[in-house]
Amino acid sequence: MTALPTRRDEAWRYADLEAVARLWPLPAPERILVPAGESFARAIVQDKGGIHQIDLVLEAGAEAAIHVLNCSGDYGRIELNVTLHEGADFTLGAAQIGGDAQTLEIITTVTHAEPKATSRQMVRSVLAGQATGTYLGKVAVAHGAQQTDSEQSVKAMLLDRTATANAKPELEIFADDVKCAHGCAIGELDPMALFYLQSRGLTPADAQTLLLQAFIAEVFEGAMDQEALQARALAQLGALA
Amino acid sequence: MLSISNLHATVADKPILKGLSLTINAGEIHAIMGPNGAGKSTLGYTLAGRPGYQVTAGGAQFDGQDLLALDAHERAAAGLFLGFQYPVEIPGVSNVQFLRESLNAQRKLRGEPPLSGADFLKVARAQADAMGMDLDMLKRPVNVGFSGGEKKRNEMVQMGILNPKLALLDETDSGLDIDALRIVGEGINRIMRKPDKAVLLITHYQRLLDYVQPDFVHVLADGKIVRSGGPELALELERDGYKDLAA
Numbered sequence: 363m364t365a366l367p368t369r370r371d372e373a374w375r376y377a378d379l380e381a382v383a384r385l386w387p388l389p390a391p392e393r394i395l396v397p398a399g400e401s402f403a404r405a406i407v408q409d410k411g412g413i414h415q416i417d418l419v420l421e422a423g424a425e426a427a428i429h430v431l432n433c434s435g436d437y438g439r440i441e442l443n444v445t446l447h448e449g450a451d452f453t454l455g456a457a458q459i460g461g462d463a464q465t466l467e468i469i470t471t472v473t474h475a476e477p478k479a480t481s482r483q484m485v486r487s488v489l490a491g492q493a494t495g496t497y498l499g500k501v502a503v504a505h506g507a508q509q510t511d512s513e514q515s516v517k518a519m520l521l522d523r524t525a526t527a528n529a530k531p532e533l534e535i536f537a538d539d540v541k542c543a544h545g546c547a548i549g550e551l552d553p554m555a556l557f558y559l560q561s562r563g564l565t566p567a568d569a570q571t572l573l574l575q576a577f578i579a580e581v582f583e584g585a586m587d588q589e590a591l592q593a594r595a596l597a598q599l600g601a602l603a
Numbered sequence: 604m605l606s607i608s609n610l611h612a613t614v615a616d617k618p619i620l621k622g623l624s625l626t627i628n629a630g631e632i633h634a635i636m637g638p639n640g641a642g643k644s645t646l647g648y649t650l651a652g653r654p655g656y657q658v659t660a661g662g663a664q665f666d667g668q669d670l671l672a673l674d675a676h677e678r679a680a681a682g683l684f685l686g687f688q689y690p691v692e693i694p695g696v697s698n699v700q701f702l703r704e705s706l707n708a709q710r711k712l713r714g715e716p717p718l719s720g721a722d723f724l725k726v727a728r729a730q731a732d733a734m735g736m737d738l739d740m741l742k743r744p745v746n747v748g749f750s751g752g753e754k755k756r757n758e759m760v761q762m763g764i765l766n767p768k769l770a771l772l773d774e775t776d777s778g779l780d781i782d783a784l785r786i787v788g789e790g791i792n793r794i795m796r797k798p799d800k801a802v803l804l805i806t807h808y809q810r811l812l813d814y815v816q817p818d819f820v821h822v823l824a825d826g827k828i829v830r831s832g833g834p835e836l837a838l839e840l841e842r843d844g845y846k847d848l849a850a
Contacts, residue, residue: 557653558691559701562765563679563709572704576695576744 381437391415396424411435420450429585430456446479455581460493489525567603609661621826637823651685680712682768693745730763751778759790776811788814
């Protein structure tokens with residue numbers, strides 16, 4: 363794409379377009395090819411802001427697991443464009459943690475190009491202040507990509523009524539023997555749970571952090587660097603309290 | 604230990620407590636009974652500092668401190684424990700982690716050193732054993748998938764670990780079968796019946812009082828205590844109900 367995106371471009375609808383303009387033109391996306399039968403894992407901590415685009419191709423029977431902690435900078439966007447060939451398996455576990463006026467985005471397009479590929483995406487956003495957190499995730503099942511099994515689970519927790527979460531799982535299916543599960547929920551911390559924790563002695567800040575830690579815990583399960591990611595996420599959550 | 608005077612409290616601007624006074628000394632067990640809607644649970648929540656429970660008049664001194672000036676977690680550190688009528692399920696947070704962090708947060712506020720993981724587990728195991736809960740349950744997320752009785756037993760395990768000075772137990776007997784009622788009753792006696800501790804039992808029924816003999820029984824109706832007496836008052840209420848008390 364050479365022209366600067368506008369709000370009419372669905373994938374950029376919630377973006378911080380002023381920040382995008384400063385970053386434009388973007389360098390070519392990072393390209394990763396996972397050869398047939400091999401596996402790949404990457405943990406990305408987005409801690410400087412900016413736009414990070416990855417084109418990921420999984421050949422037949424390949425596996426990839428990407429884990430993302432999107433947390434820093436005024437504008438941080440991770441874009442994944444994934445193509446799955448026969449029997450490939452893709453996992454995304456992502457957490458976005460933001461406050462102030464941050465805009466954080468995870469944009470994915472997962473194309474099941476051939477039969478029997480599987481994909482699982484789990485995204486959890488925790489947003490405070492005036493922050494905006496967006497997940498736009500498209501799963502495209504190509505003609506003939508039978509026995510596709512894909513799943514999207516998207517949840518956001520708003521710590522302030524001034525924060526914004528956008529969540530849009532999107533399916534485009536041209537095959538008739540597929541499983542494409544998707545769920546999304548946006549909510550607030552349960553005041554009764556917070557009081558229960560505080561009544562046992564936890565400070566309000568620690569009670570909130572403990573609940574949020576539980577909220578995002580699943581996304582980093584099985585990640586390479588799982589403990590480092592969790593520790594980093596915990597520090598970010600603590601900073602919001 | 605606890606001295607409540609002329610306490611008025613509102614919930615969502617609705618007056619619930621309307622001039623409640625009550626004094627509890629160390630070594631005493633008090634029971635509060637009363638009809639639905641009298642304000643029994645509100646009393647527990649107000650004393651424990653639940654947000655939204657506004658004190659509009661009166662006061663409460665706990666161990667020489669102005670209880671109502673403290674935040675909920677500070678009240679816990681000062682030695683107050685609220686046993687919840689409906690213990691909250693908290694997915695993803697293990698009992699062990701929650702209780703260890705809670706206990707150490709209390710110790711920190713009291714200026715005591717934190718308990719190590721090993722020392723904490725020793726205490727936790729002893730308390731769980733005493734309540735007939737196995738340690739695996741303590742490692743599970745807080746109250747998630749627990750039966751009503753297990754949740755109440757878990758409250759008692761928490762009380763044993765946190766070792767408060769004053770326990771406010773809000774219908775700890777509801778939802779318990781006969782065996783669980785006995786175990787919970789024995790737990791209350793074991794943990795709290797000590798010269799330097801006190802208990803306020805909020806209950807509808809005499810049956811818990813068969814196991815935990817109260818020194819004083821109070822009737823709460825329409826936001827204040829309308830009658831006080833000894834254990835025989837509970838038996839009288841069980842027999843005659845509350846209908847004559849309003850007059």
